[in-house]
Amino acid sequence: SAVISQKPSRDICQRGTSLTIQCQVDSQVTMMFWYRQQPGQSLTLIATANQGSEATYESGFVIDKFPISRPNLTFSTLTVSNMSPEDSSIYLCSVEEGTGGNEQFFGPGTRLTVL
Amino acid sequence: QKEVEQNSGPLSVPEGAIASLNCTYSDRGSQSFFWYRQYSGKSPELIMSIYSNGDKEDGRFTAQLNKASQYVSLLIRDSQPSDSATYLCAVNSDTGNQFYFGTGTSLTVIP
Numbered sequence: 001s002a003v004i005s006q007k008p009s010r011d012i013c014q015r016g017t018s019l020t021i022q023c024q025v026d027s028q029v030t031m032m033f034w035y036r037q038q039p040g041q042s043l044t045l046i047a048t049a050n051q052g053s054e055a056t057y058e059s060g061f062v063i064d065k066f067p068i069s070r071p072n073l074t075f076s077t078l079t080v081s082n083m084s085p086e087d088s089s090i091y092l093c094s095v096e097e098g099t100g101g102n103e104q105f106f107g108p109g110t111r112l113t114v115l
Numbered sequence: 116q117k118e119v120e121q122n123s124g125p126l127s128v129p130e131g132a133i134a135s136l137n138c139t140y141s142d143r144g145s146q147s148f149f150w151y152r153q154y155s156g157k158s159p160e161l162i163m164s165i166y167s168n169g170d171k172e173d174g175r176f177t178a179q180l181n182k183a184s185q186y187v188s189l190l191i192r193d194s195q196p197s198d199s200a201t202y203l204c205a206v207n208s209d210t211g212n213q214f215y216f217g218t219g220t221s222l223t224v225i226p
Binding site: 044048058090092106 | 147149157158159160161164203205207213214216217218219
């Protein structure tokens with residue numbers, strides 16, 4: 001499976017600031033996804049990012065709060081804007097690949113704490 | 116209604132026993148089913164995928180799917196302390212565009 005890296009691995013941020021999370025894949029992939037995992041919770045899909053098109057956001061998530069870039073087939077960024085303590089979470093990127101074409105593999109995650 | 120339901124546990128089994136993890140889903144049109152293992156502080160790791168009714172075995176892991184009952188399970192044979200983790204069930208939507216994750220079952224294997 002693809003090797004996925006994320007930067008930063010963790011950060012502590014002040015309320016009202018923004019943080020951009022990077023996701024790098026070692027091979028070209030069509031579908032990339034951004035998830036949030038809040039403490040003690042399961043994964044919630046924020047948006048799907050395809051190269052060359054606008055990201056598709058899930059219900060409850062908006063572009064102004066979580067702008068996403070997908071400049072090429074190996075890289076994506078997620079920005080968490082105007083942060084509040086409720087944004088404290090682990091943010092994960094994933095890519096879709098596999099024999100069935102739809103297995104998802106996750107990056108190591110970014111642990112964000114907002115004070 | 117939640118898309119994917121799992122017992123949160125915790126589930127405790129002695130070393131060497133069989134651990135049985137269960138998952139039900141609501142979207143009858145779902146076609147793809149996955150089990151992920153997540154160690155504390157780590158990201159989810161895919162351990163099994165299953166697409167058709169019946170059993171699929173991979174080493175000590177067996178996934179079982181029953182689409183009529185909308186039920187998928189994971190059996191871990193000869194459980195080891197290193198199997199202690201949270202196991203997440205994931206289901207691909209009917210349209211194939213979204214994964215729905217359960218809340219996970221916490222498994223502890225007692226030496």
